[in-house]
Amino acid sequence: MAPKVKLPKPGELSIIDYSLPATDWMDTPVEFKPNTFCWGAKGKDLETLGLPNARDWNPSEEDWKLPENWEQTVLDGIAERLSKYRSFKIFMDICVRCGACADKCHFYISTGDPKNMPVLRAELLRSVYKRYFTKSGKLFGRLAGGRELTVDVLKEWWSYFFQCTECRRCSVYCPYGIDQAEITIIGRELLNLLGLNINWISGPAAACYKKGNHLGIEPHALTGIIDSMCDDIEDITGIRVNPTFNRKGAEILFVTPSGDFMGEPGIYTCMGYLMLFHELGLDYTWSTYASEGGNFGFFTSNDTAKRLNYKIYAEAKRLGVKYIIGGECGHMWRVLNQYMDTWNGPADFLEVPKSPITGTVFENAKSTKMIHISEFVADLIKHNKLKLDPSRNDHLKVTFHDSCNPSRGMGMFDEPRHIIKAVCNNFYEMPENTIREQTFCCGSGSGLNASENMEQRMRGGFPRANAVRYVQQKHGVNMLANICAVDRAALPALMNYWNPGVEVAGVTELLANALVMKGEKERTLDIRLNDLPGKGGNE
Amino acid sequence: MNNTLKDLLEEKRSVILTKWFDSILDTYPADDSGFLKKQKDRFLNPIGHTFTNGIDGVLGGLISGQDVEESASFLNDIIKVRAVQSFSPSKAMGFIFALKKVVREELKKEIRQNQINEELLGFESKIDDLALFAFDIYAKCRDQLSEQKTEELKRMTFSLLKKANLVSEIPAQEFERKDLDFNI
Structure with a gap:
């Protein structure tokens, strides 16, 4: 005998769950929707600038044409910048997640997307830093807030570091003086090591x-x-x-x-x-x-x-x-x-x-x-x-x-x-x-x-x-x-x-x-060549 | 609208608005900080402010029985925001239908007790009218985004093309010359 199928009652059918499935931020990959991201850098421009991995690519395609061994390139890039910029090292270590910056970003305010909170945007990079550059992260991985560097993580960086406008409004409120723009700047530098700029910049x-x-x-x-x-x-x-x-x-x-x-x-x-x-x-x-x-x-x-x-x-x-x-x-x-x-x-x-x-x-x-x-x-x-x-x-x-x-x-x-x-x-x-x-x-x-x-x-x-x-x-x-x-x-x-x-x-x-200029004729036009209202113009 | 339903809606207005507001915010990514709900400053939380204000105006219009067009400015404010937040069209507009659910749940007992199913249907049909109207606004917003892209390109290049003598503008007075007699 076929198993008895339990049919939902009309009352149950009408209950629709409008809430989104909640996943941890680390497990929510980024989605590229038209109208919300910039086109990828063109190969010819990257070549002109002498930047690596010059090729044409499209962010909405699965394959970003990354160079061989790109993970190592990024990790080496982080290591180099940690030794070169003391501010970067401090910004990676010092944040206490107080949340003062969280609701100051215009992108967060207007999307409610937690990854646009400056603290979490920085965490996208910081989590990789922790996994590969701190003892606790090396030993305990995710338990210590660390995560592996994967293609999905890279795509997430690209999406959010090219969403931050480096305006530094959040930095005004940070009690530690962390300059989030600098984190974005370094994030973009790392992406540029793999030829991942946007066309409007390159x-x-x-x-x-x-x-x-x-x-x-x-x-x-x-x-x-x-x-x-x-x-x-x-x-x-x-x-x-x-x-x-x-x-x-x-x-x-x-x-x-x-x-x-x-x-x-x-x-x-x-x-x-x-x-x-x-x-x-x-x-x-x-x-x-x-x-x-x-x-x-x-x-x-x-x-x-x-x-x-x-x-x-x-x-x-x-x-x-x-x-x-x-x-x-x-x-x-x-x-x-x-x-x-x-x-x-x-x-x-x-x-x-x-x-x-x-x-x-x-x-x-x-x-x-x-x-x-x-x-x-x-x-x-x-x-x-x-x-x-x-x-x-x-x-x-x-x-x-x-x-x-x-x-x-x-x-x-x-x-x-x-x-x-x-x-x-x-x-x-x-x-x-x-x-x-x-x-x-x-x-x-x-x-x-x-x-x-x-x-x-x-x-x-x-x-x-x-x-x-x-x-x-x-x-x-x-x-x-x-x-x-x-x-x-x-x-x-x-x-x-x-x-x-x-x-x-x-x-x-x-x-x-x-500006009243010496010897000028009576002005009837503004600088846009429109009639000046009340000054003999038509309006 | 029957007075009973109208009175009930008025009576429960604030709780209906709160639940409607919450159901709209449920369409945003999960955020433990609850910023969009908690921050009350209209300049620091423009989404929260726009929605709170907007749904109050829309519900007010529905209760008082005014024409859909009267609620246009409130709807417009909400939809402009929803139209640029990466939602699919259905998801962006779903908030209007969510009101039906909220009202049905909130007035469940009263609806049964007062036998006002018919009035409720009438009320819901008005929500449907509103939804159709809202769809026009949404489509207009999306069209505008496309137009702006074209507009920016023109803004960037038109003066350059003019300078390169690739395009030219004919002054209005020249264009209106009467002595040219065309037989069309």
Whole structure:
């Protein structure tokens, strides 16, 4: 006789368990869903950069075309970095799992995925460290928090280290001062030993290595681009601006991220620099070789970053300038402020930056000899050296997004605000726990502003957008100002998704709108060539 | 809606909302810290805030019997979040149907005692209407993600193409010239 089958009763059938099967984090492999990860690095770019295992590969495919004996390569890589960077060793050993960082990451906040808690993201690497580099881990393995290095672990590293945007919000809260960005940086370095970069980073890095900037703009194209910006400036102001390129003997070299050369709204910020420097009669030059302030090598490996950074001092030396001013950018300033001096300095052939207009000596840049455009401008405004008409920005209700690196990486909080308040009549701060050193990342930093991971970017930027929404609803804010090229590239999409009606601008663009230039015609257009409301425009 | 059911829903509103909220959070990865539930600051926990606010608005709309469109902004807020969290479409939208389950469980005894099965069916049909409406919002969000990818590419390259004289814009006034007489 057939065994009696027990049929479920209707009541039992209607009980549906909505909860997920819970597995330990170590046993939950990562899944690659479209829209949530970046494309793999191309072989040709890795080859250009001289990075290992150059080949084309696809993260969503099973086979990542790893080199022979890759496990040993990674373990050797960890050993080398443990001996080279004391901070890495300390960060691996010192964390007490207090959880202060856990709920500070924008990716964790917007996904609830525990592996996006900075502490657990670090644990992905730390567990391997424990297994192979500590006595307890060697003896007790998993009991002591250690785990074997497997392909699944490697894929998990890749997924989460290319989800962290190195914004360092979590580090602000860590009582031990563990810099989670450094753990991500080392994690990415280890992945790069196996050729596991993302295309959005290695492509620009390779272009920069060959042509001086991430976008691969060649010298003649760069002068052409700037020239056409000058045409637009002439249409707006009636003044012809004549910048110089690669001019030897200029007092100042100006370096900005190449995002300002192409794409909206970055180009308007660049037009702002041109107008400001012309108005000041600054003795400065652009370089078509050191044509990139940003550094996607920084998201690859220490060596790649150092090599890409080298050209800035080299060009300053070649041209014989006295010091360098840098444009609005995010990670560029962490690199310049914290790494350039030890990588490629000392720049003893340069002088301590001194504003030729106000005489202010920028002691803070005594060693690097490079100052931020916002500190330069804030100083001008403080000394009343600019004629400004903030009413030209009256149609704008502005809030300011502190970009992670200038704020947390170099403590720049007040200078951009000082400028905005001088050039705009309507400025509204976002809530206190979302600005300054507690600022939320745009969700696209550290080379993650590709388009193919749009979904990931939208959720990563949700905490930022949520705070913008608050001031949009409360004060009618319609402009999100910032001092970062990645912000200008990434935030328009973020605003479009979460807060339609909020546009994005660099602080220098707002300055250029308000700047009253000597001999200019009456302005009817803003820097975007749109009619200026209430100034004779159509609106 | 019959007053009895309406009163019952009002009476149990807060417990229904809590259970509905919990059932939504159950779709997220297991997390012992309970962050999404516990953190009450709207800026530090935007998901929790959006859902708490959103489901309150949606339930309020259902109870008061207003049109589905009236709840649109609350639904919109929730779905925008769900649409970018790697959920399959069914899983992203499942939260709406979860309300049926919560209400049936919470009002189990009362439904039997007060013989309000029919009203309950009416209430559930309204949830179904809401689900259809929500599906439109979800599809719009997903379309928007695709559009943004294209938009970014254009943003990056259009000015370059213009400079290379590969594309050009015809100024509006030129385009509107009246003296050209085409016979189409």
